[in-house]
Structures are given as structure tokens and as C-alpha cells.
Amino acid sequence: MKIAFTTSDRVHINAHFGGSKEIDVYEISDEGYEFLETLSFDGDLQQDGNESKLAPKIEALADCTIVYVVAIGGSAAARLIKKGVTPIKARSEEEEIADILHKLVQTLKGNPPPWLRKALQQKTRTFEEELEEEATV
16 A cells, blocks of 8 residues: 655654645555655645645645645645545654554554554445446446
């Protein structure tokens, strides 16, 4: 599954979703994780009042299961959830991406908590529904 992190330094989860210029994406499984790409966004990324900045980010994250943020507005969170992406707030701007990735790998090896199982099921169901829709077109 793909996990994304809003970051300004590629080490910490330290960027507001709407204002983030970069989002790092990783592939993760119970065997480990791998960096995939950094998504970059330009333009007016002020935190308030510019809803149009959200659409490119939400589309770019559509194949992710989770996005970790330091903060996120209600509108952005709702739009992500509608796409099957679960936004999660970091505990602080000091929380490190690598720590979260290690914890997630360990969690996937064991018995994931209900919120993670639900996020995984939503993403699987969304993908299957898209395949069905494409097959009927």
C-alpha cells in the first residue's frame, strides 16, 4: 500500500496539507518500505481561502491509503476520505517519517488495529469498484 507524508525537510511530518509544497510517497508492506517519489506542488499554497490548491493534491494521492499531515482542514479531510484516503495527524512537527514507517511495518506483520484494517478495506474496495466501472464502459 502507498503511504504519503506532508514534509518540508523529507525527515519530519511538518507541513500543513493545504500549504505543503512536497508530499513524499512510500510503498509499504509487512516486509518493509521503499521510497517511491516526491510529489511537488506550486502556486498559491496559503493555508486558508484557496480551495483550488487542494484538487491537484487530492488527485495525486488518490492511490494512497493514508496521508500523514501536521494539520488539515475539514474540507480537505472530507475530500480525501471520499477518495478512500485516510488523513492522520502527526503527534507533532518533530515526528519522523522513518519512525512511522517502522511502526506501520510492525503493525502490518501483526494484527492491524481496526482503523488500519478499515483503511485497507476501503482502498481495496475502491480499486475493485473502479475496475468494475471500467469493465462496464
